[in-house]
Amino acid sequence: MENKQKWNVFIVSLLILTAFILGTQANGIPKVWTSTISLSAKENTFPSLQSPTQSVQLFYSAYDKLLNNYVDPIKDTDELTYSAIRGMLVPLGDPYTRFMDPEEYKDFLEDTEGHFAGIGATLRTDYEPVIKEVQNDDLHCPRCGANVSDLKYYRLLIVNTIKNSPAEKIGLMPGDHITKIDEKSTLGMTTTVAAENIRGHLGTKVTLTIVRKGVEDPFEVTLTRANIEVDPLEYRLLDNSIGYLKISTFNEKTAVLFKKALNDFNVKNSKGMVIDLRSNPGGRFDICLEMAGMIMPNDKDVVVYLKDNRGKLIQQNKPADSKQIYNKPFVILVNGGSASASEILTGMCMDYNIATVIGEQTFGKALVQTVFPLGDRTMSLVVTTAHYYTPSHFDLNKKGLEPDFILQLNEGTKELNEYDNQAQRAIEILKEQINK
16 A cells, blocks of 8 residues: 555656646746657666767757658747757756857846846746655656656746836835746746746836735736846945945946945045845856955955866966955845855855855855857857855855844845844944944
């Protein structure tokens, strides 16, 4: 009886897996090129391919037979190729390794340059196991060998909203889940596909269905798409003595603005500063290294360590020509939306004991992606190429960084106002350090 129950759980798990694969197009995941084959009762394994060359030959053989034998004319061979590449990435189980077709790559470049048309919300995927009740069981698909209990479904999460954007003006908040874009479910949808559906022509409208913690029922908001200019860094003086920098992303403009802010603080004789990295999902690795060199002591060099696919540990130093610009006390604010480059910068400061960190546990993304242009350079493959560690060799992946002072933000509070208890605590601690 017990064996029968386990077998039933296994069959149900496989049905879920099959539904996941066959339902990708309906759920908005990039279409995955898949094929089905028959298994005899005795056959539950597949011959392994001996070399990458054989794998490519197998693909071309299947591609040729499809083009020459499919019942209807296949007009869009590009989409076949794109889907095949996306399908090749699925077994990796890595949401950060992805293929970008020409339209997606164009959107990506606009993001890194700091301008695009949309609603002004930063998104990421929030994922949970598909089958929570059998996580500890060893269930494998006989077709592909995937561990069924390791499969996850993805939910779309708002990390931050851009100042004066349609998203901010209508009241969208970090932590909101988007369950529908117009009438399309976002269950299983990647951020790339979500951005493609949310963006559109200037002045047109998009309706989002929102699930918010503390609000019983989902609700809809309709936004008018606008031209979004991303200002990656804002700064000002507080109380004529403390500098405040809000860094929303690490793009090609951020390092220039960071240097300008630090120099301004020096000229205006600020006694300390607050670097706000809350809800900053990261960005360009090289920009992060450049910025680290501006605040780390001149006798320190290592910003982070990278481990490549051969297990080699490579230290990543600040740029050779960089010098410390700001040497006064500073505090860093972080939360669960602080990830990647934000964690690199924060981890470096914690290891060298040059800043106090306040807020909530960070996201825990210790993976580095490299963008490889493809074809005529209108497409690209984004590949996770390294795992990173802080200067003390701490691995924060899937754990995040624990602040020196753990403090939850008051619920419903917008950042940096009189109710922002995290920022107020940062200022208090900074003043204590200044007065010592």
